[in-house]
Amino acid sequence: MNNIFMPKPYKILEIVHETNLEYTFRVEVDVKAEHGQFFQISIPKIGEAPISISAMGDNWMEFTIRKVGKVTNEIFNLSPGDKIFMRGPYGNSFPVNKYKGKDLVVIAGGTGVSPVRSLLKYFYDNSEEIKSLHFIAGFKDENSVLFKDDLNNFKTKFNTIYTLDKKKVDGFEVGLVTEHISKIPFDSFDDYNVIVVGPPVMMHFTALELLKNGVTEDKIWVSFERKMSCGIGKCGHCKINETYVCLEGPVFNYTKAKDLLD
Incomplete structure (x- = not known):
């Protein structure tokens, strides 16, 4: 019998x-x-962490990982x-x-x-499949900006707003995404449809601002990771009321997510 908790080794290409703090x-x-979707990524005898897929192609995937603890510290040594x-x-999935x-609006x-x-890259490569795409991306400062090449590419096909929390830098607005x-x-x-992904407090206030601008709850989609450990609904760490985030999420329509966000 296969052990569903047993990870497999995969080669790092790049x-x-x-x-x-963030490597891809x-x-x-x-x-x-x-x-x-997400994977549980691990280092033997150290631990594992849930990491979302940030890009995918033929026989490869990318995972953008933030250095925040013992597991990710070890991963960064690879x-x-x-x-x-x-x-x-x-x-x-979305x-x-x-x-x-x-x-489509992505915030x-x-x-x-x-x-x-990965979804943005899909619609960038298949722009005929969507009527329009508006993308708002917010970062703390210029040193925390991710995927700079992709952001520049997205400008050529999407309606983009890139913003930093407080400082004005060329190519960026100032202020929170809200x-x-x-x-x-x-x-x-x-x-x-509107997709919102970020820290829980950001998603909470972004959803409220969307509602103020006439967006109905059923048009809003969020994605969040909450203490996901086993990934198959057995350990209960991610359970909120009767919902297992690892099974029913991480993507939720806001009609349900509004009762799940911390």
Whole structure:
């Protein structure tokens, strides 16, 4: 009998230093996944952590990891050619077919850009499948900006607003993402969806601001990781009331997510 908790070793193909605290690892894989899913990534005898897919292609996936603890500290010591241990994919995904042929708004804060990056890259490569895409990305400062090449590429096909919390830098607005939501022309959309990903407090206030701008709850989608450990609904660490985030999430419609966000 296979052990569903047993990870497999995968070779690291490339490592990109996005910032001092975030690296993107491109890993050779033999599995398929969907936009928004996550893997449990581990180092033997150290531990494991849930990490969202930030990009995918033929036989490879990318994971953008923030250095925040003993597991990620060890991962950051790895080099191309080394093996990293993974199991997955887990969770649900963004309902891509529901977005096709409509307007889409994506609002991400900080490392929240990572879980939506693969979806953004998909629609960048298949822009004919979507009516329009508006993308707001907010970062703390210029030293925390992720995926700079992608951000520049997205400008050529999407309506983009990039913002830093307090400082004015060329190519960026100033202020939290909530301060720029009123610039989205929701009144001109026939049918649309909004994706919000970031820290819980950011998603909470972004959703409230969207509601103030006439967006109904059923048009809002969020994604969040909450203490996901086993990934298969057995350990209960991610359970909120009767909801297992690792099974029913990490992507939720706001009609349900409003009762789950911390």
